[in-house]
Amino acid sequence: MLSFRVRTLGIDSGKPIVVLTEDDAADLGVKSSSRVRVKSSRGEITAIVNIATKTLSNGTIGVFDEVRRILKLRDNDRVDVGVAPFPSSLQFIRNRLLGRKLNYDEIHEIVKDVVEGNLRETEIASFVTSLHMQGVDLDEATSLTNAMVETGHILKIKKRPVVDKHSIGGVPGDKTSLLLVPVLAAAGCTIPKSSSRAITSAAGTADKAEVLMPVNLGIEEITKVVQKTNGCLVWGGSLELAPADDIFVQIEFPLSIDPLLLPSIMSKKRAANVDNLVIDIPTGTRTKIKTIEEANLLAKDFIELGRRVNIKTQCTITSGEQPIGYAVGPALEAREALEILMRRKVVPEQIDKVCHIAGALLEMVGRNDGYDIAIQILKSGKAEKKMREIISQQGGNPNVTPEDIEVGEYTFDASSENAGNLLWIDNNGLVEVARAAGAPKDKEAGVLLHKKLGERVRKGESLFTIYSAKSRKMEMARKLLEEVRVCGVAEKGEMLIQRVREIPVPKKAFILER
Amino acid sequence: MLSFRVRTLGIDSGKPIVVLTEDDAADLGVKSSSRVRVKSSRGEITAIVNIATKTLSNGTIGVFDEVRRILKLRDNDRVDVGVAPFPSSLQFIRNRLLGRKLNYDEIHEIVKDVVEGNLRETEIASFVTSLHMQGVDLDEATSLTNAMVETGHILKIKKRPVVDKHSIGGVPGDKTSLLLVPVLAAAGCTIPKSSSRAITSAAGTADKAEVLMPVNLGIEEITKVVQKTNGCLVWGGSLELAPADDIFVQIEFPLSIDPLLLPSIMSKKRAANVDNLVIDIPTGTRTKIKTIEEANLLAKDFIELGRRVNIKTQCTITSGEQPIGYAVGPALEAREALEILMRRKVVPEQIDKVCHIAGALLEMVGRNDGYDIAIQILKSGKAEKKMREIISQQGGNPNVTPEDIEVGEYTFDASSENAGNLLWIDNNGLVEVARAAGAPKDKEAGVLLHKKLGERVRKGESLFTIYSAKSRKMEMARKLLEEVRVCGVAEKGEMLIQRVREIPVPKKAFILER
Helix, strand or coil, X not given: CEEEEEEECCEECCCCEEEEEHHHHHHXXXXXXCEEEEEECCEEEEEEEEEECCCCCCCEEEECHHHHHHHCCCCCCEXXXXXXXXXXXXXXXXXXXXXXXXXXXXXXXXXXXXXXXXXXXXXXXXXXXXXXXXXXXXXXXXXXXXXXXXXCCCCCCXXXXXXXXXXXXXXXXXXXXXXXXXXXHHCCCEEEEEECCCCCCCCCHHHHHXXXXXXXXXXXXXXXXXXXXXXXEEECCCCCCCHHHHHHHHHHHHHCCCCCHHHHHHHHHHHCCCCEEEEEEEECCCCCECXXXXXXXXXXXXXXXXXXXCCEEEEEEEECCCCCCCEECHHHHHHHHHHXXXXXXXXXXXXXXXXXXXHHHHHHCCCCCHHHHHHHHHHHCHHHHHHHHHHHHCCCCCCCCHHHCCCCCEEEEEECCCCEEEEEECHHHHHHHHHHCCCCCCCCCEEEECCCCCCEECCCCEEEEEEECCHHHHHHHHHHHHHCCCEEEECCCCXXXXXXXXXXXXXXXXXXXX | CEEEEEEECCEECCCCEEEEEHHHHHHHCCCCCCEEEEEECCEEEEEEEEEXXXXXXXXXXXXXXXXXXXXXXXXXXXXXXXXXXXXXXXXXXXXXXXXXXXXXXXXXXXXXXXXXXXXXHHHHHXXXXXXXXXXXXXXXXXXXXXXXXXXXXXXXXXXXXXXXXXXXXXXXXCCHHHHHHHHHHHCCCEEEEEECCCCCCCCCHHHHHHHHCCCCCCHHHHHHHHHHHCEXXXXXXXXXXXXXXXXXXHXXXXXXXXXXXXXXXXXXHHHCCCCEEEEEEEECCCCCECCHHHHHHHHHHHHHHHHHCCCEEEEEEEECCCCCCCEECHHHHHXXXXXXXXXXXXXXXXXXXXXXXXXXXXXXXXXCCHHHHHHHHHHCXXXXXXXXXXXXXXXXXXXXXXXXXXXXXXXXXXXXCCCEEEEEECHHHHHXXXXXXXXXXXXXXXXXXXXXXXXXXXXCCEEEEXXXXXXXXXXXXXXXXXXXCCEEEECCCCCCXXXXXXXXXXXCCCCCCC
């Protein structure tokens, strides 16, 4: 251990990095990319070494923002620095690479070191890849779930039982959570819903809810809102519930792999103290889960994993053949959800989906005829009233109307080149268009469908309207539309799905949303 | 593309990194860890984005050393920056993760993007892990070899045929290359030997040769030396022969995996224009390759891969049960090699190994009785004369004597606790001790054995001497000696190898040297 004077560098790389002079690094016996342990009076952290080639003098250590933040450092503070010990978790990863299944203690050590920054990103990538290549069995999934819960915060809600729903995603326009929370809260269930922002989709539930109210609440604020209203609709990202997952996702996303699907979802629910859970599995040829058989296998694993981590779990396999409702994009979806709650717009498939999931949860906590209770709550306006309570408690405008919600001023109508029936909608293609138009970052951006599957389309009739807040982005969406076929309009009886003339290039689209 | 004013930051992270203000990053549509394409009048490069939280103003881009070096930037130069295009190689890696074998074009694209910095380290780690988990077949090995050659420099030697030897390593004290080069050069063969420095061993061939002469030569200097003397002994690290391999090794090493063993070796040889190659496979219970069967399978793969990439290849399976000769560590080994060349010291196993490998290569290029030719060249002093020519041409002292070579001033004798026969030597343990004493960084550090397998040892007799240049490091080596049993001394007939009382902790030691 050597002592250094701190110099904050004001660079945020998302990783803990310190900068040493070449002499000091040699003295410590480290080089660029080595890991060192940095100790201050306020804590300690493992950081990656970079080498200063100018501006730093011997005896001074440059610290990037993450190190500064965690150790609460200021310029001229002193820290002790030594070579980081070899993490035993790395040995466990090596064993996994040799084909060994890992036990709970080993997995806990790995997850802990992921969260604490003691493993290199390449080492985490290799671990995740080994899980993907060899598969994660239910023993490992259980260990991963528990370890991810134990290395993060826990949401403590006094009211029990707590119910929750999660969709593994893949179908655009799904407003289920925005409707389910007020329905179940109005029915007397406790549902502290935390959601993610979009990763690959056009709008995450948190993005949609944020159009109606603040969603960036702390754990204490959430507890208060739930105590008062039975429910909430918040962003889970900053709550540090199962924070390891957030690190895994960063690595998995570019690789298009998702071996931690089950532990990821179940750990977040366990950390939120959920007792009864419905996992929704949208299934269809153009979404994430393609076949009913595959959906059933996944459901079986969720139910068994739930049993092992003490969450009563059921699954709904729902139609994912086309977007749910008409709106895709944060503002458009929030508006459609509000219209449904206010009984201004009838979207039968969206209402059916909400009532099936709400019904299942109501029956799981001992109520009869769950579906009917749910539909009654929606129809009577109790769900709308409850939603306005939640909006108010989270700091939004409880009197918000659909007209208050702004959508993109630039619009473009995509019209059909021929007459026929709408035979298919490419969910991924539609999402790509909405994202090109600015969603989810620009909340006003998105797509509004005018036709759903099976409907008759005239030549030149508008299939959907693209909304964008910026002309440049609208241009990009229009350009994309020239390359990607989003809707298939043809006469019934046309059989060809695709003609393969050359080696097909796999699509870039990958649905990570869980 | 936006234009930025350059500010050099003087930080070397081993990776191309640029720093942008949060505003500028948002304008570009990137965030921390995103990849951007940076163009100057002198070239372009893909770099990783970090975010400035102080000291940088909008319109200014901070550049780390690698970016500065490659684009030859100075403060206040201007560069254009845009989002890096999605690398198609990443799609090929994703396909590999789905279990698809890759064809040559796909592998070439991946290797090119590895060299050019267009892939994230996590993506490379995932690729390497998939190769490890699923194995690399000979088709992929061939593609990898050719792609790694084509993305690097080529050593052009006019004299043909070119012969070379490579050991897959794992046995300490192996001075074969130091002796083989002068023997074959004296026999009229062309042998432009480039070697690596130690990664996990106590001394790489380049570390040993550097005790006798400069080894950090450029491609033109090497060509000159070889033109004059038929041979050379240089460090291959800065020659950029198959540079992708150097990047793969950095990632593989902490993970203890080596899926690229064959392509790595063969690409370096192909890039050096080698026509005839002997791969040495040391085999023994305490080295890298444990069984003769395993060695034969590996040999078969090397020979077939050689055929495919147009290098005539044979293998020697040699005893790796114990160190070769007595010296382990750069200076000690260089001294022992010089003593053998000068016929001052007889190390029968080292001479036998050199003559078998030299003999095989001589016979591959059409000579008869290769072993006898080699031993004659060694005994006659022609090898010594040739070595001094090479030392002179590379800029070393041609009159160097063993006494000129300095070894560590701090010494410690490890003596036997009991009487008996030396039944085993733990190669890895011995290397760990030599490394603790300072090898390979401190050239004077190492271990000198006094006993070899089967020899009689008295109680208290010295088994080996540790040499170190620093008292602190000698202390560490002595401490390690208390934990690690390096030599097994027992009466013949003692049968127990190990008694397993609890779950064994796998050893940290991993031999990456190829």
